[in-house]
Amino acid sequence: MTMQFGVFLNQYYTPDGDFEVTDLYEQVELMEETGFDSVSIGERHVHDEGVTEPLTTLAALAARTDTLELATMAMLPALYNPVHLAEKVAMIDRLSGGRMRFGAAIGYRERELEPFGVSLDDRVPMFMESLSLLKRLWSEDSVTHDGDHWQFDDVFVSPRPRGELPVWIGGHADIAIKRAAYRGDAWIASASSTPDDLERQIGVYEDSLEEFGMDRADNDVVLMRDCFVADSLEEARETIEPYLLKLYRMYARWGQTYMDEHEVEVDYDELAEKFVIGDPEECIETLRTYEDMGVDHVVFRVQFPGQPQDTTLRCLERLGEEIIPELR
Template sequence: MKFGVFLNQYYTPESGFEVTDLYEQVELMERVGFDGAAVGERHVHEEGFAEAITTLSAIAARTERLELATMALLPMCYDPIRLAEQVAMIDRLSDGRMHFGAAIGYRERELEAFGVDLEGRSKTFIESLSLLKRLWSEESVSHDGPEWTVEDVFVSPRPEEMPVWIGGHADVAIKRAAYRGDGWIASASSTTEDLKHQIGVYEDALDEFGENRDDHEVVLMRDCFVADSVADARETIEPYLLRMYEWYARWGQTYMDEHEVEVDYDDLEEKFVIGSPDECVDQLRVYEDLGVDQVYLRCQFPGQPQDVTLETVERFGREVMPAMEAR
């Protein structure tokens, strides 16, 4: 199993956090043995959010080994030629470390800001992703679709070989990932029972489409904190974690009632990897046995101090990852 960190991009200067703090985080991640770093995408967020492409470019320049990923971009919100060029350049500048993760999104306000219709976003997503993949692999691309029309265009330089991961929670989205991608990004909102079902859907779809499971990856997102015990971990991160989940509830994330902004830590805890190193290992073994190939951990939540984040990243790298490798 491989491990990465899904970086915090929520800009909360009242806590002392600055986006440049991410440099210290990724440099530590590389030292203690993490495999990757990932960024997400948000727009018109009330407290600010570090833009994904620029952030990932900066991280590429600060690291030598970490794989780089978007988890996940909303490709419908971009000009496809420009996005294809930007992502390809990150891949080349990082010596082939780029992984492109994409999803259809769910937050109406940010989709509307780019003229993307919430109800029709699946079709727009498919068109944009198909066009991007062609631009990354073909010498000349012509396309006449509902959203974009191009004639004899190309991207140069192109990625040498760049995996495409697709996120989604519903069965149809998981099947889409099997058909159109090299990996499926499982949501941080999925319970263990959800994952059993979802991984089964994914593997059945791969088989249906004639794909080899060994050529595809299940990438799971999880909220994580390493401490001396579950109680200690909860005491430290609960206020920061709940703040983030209350945002998600207001935005109408699919697994929460969009009208309910009160969230309960006890209702969410099953979806976390928290506690002592041994307790974290036990939790991760469950996901490994289910067929998860990579886990990307959110170790910092809005408002959480940098020193607290660095401590949990270091403990995970030095105490949890070696124990996972020893199996």
């Protein structure tokens, strides 16, 4: 199968940036024009920078596009009533003509879970129970369920998705990768995985699929990668480094809200092997390496906190016109 390419959209509002969620309209229209396969957005809550809500955003983007797959990457199903969540996701699938992909994860920030009454200890069993319910609600005429966290008698979703709705499951630890093999149709590999990590993790995923009697051809590896394209590696780094490191400083201080971002040390050179950054030839070479490892779908993150819209559009255009065609 030919490797597919998507974009993980910026979701952060920052005090010093001029990002507005309507900027995403122009981005997805350009993505569709230049041959991308998918667009995705994540879920965050009680975040200092402010965030976009994924399902509302994807519904709006569905109306602006005709061919792009629309994915959550990833939602936290433990935070929702499964019937309500199943209805919302099914409706986006209907509105988009069957283009919805449901990416899910357990979540790891206590700060995001607590307002919804979910503890770190409960997140995994709630995730597994919810995922089982969602799949049933999207495919069965009637669902009765008596579980540890939810109980339903003769409930259903109507209209249901147009067909079987693919479920992508994110996770970095081996147990999470095995969970993706057991419950999902694809595993989302983290942007934080080094190439060596990724090669080993793909092995864990493929071994787990075999253990559970699943066909590897029916279960994709979806890889997230931070990306920027310019005429040279030096120009690419000079352009994107300030915005990229702002995101990584934000990650570094999560859970440590007393820290100012300038007190958090983040070293670009220590992170560089995880990026797809450089001139087109360098980016193509890196992506071919991932293809050889067994990656089926690369999802690029090309806009970072505070980054201007024109910089983002320029990168998307070069990816679509100079890089993706070379890998088809």
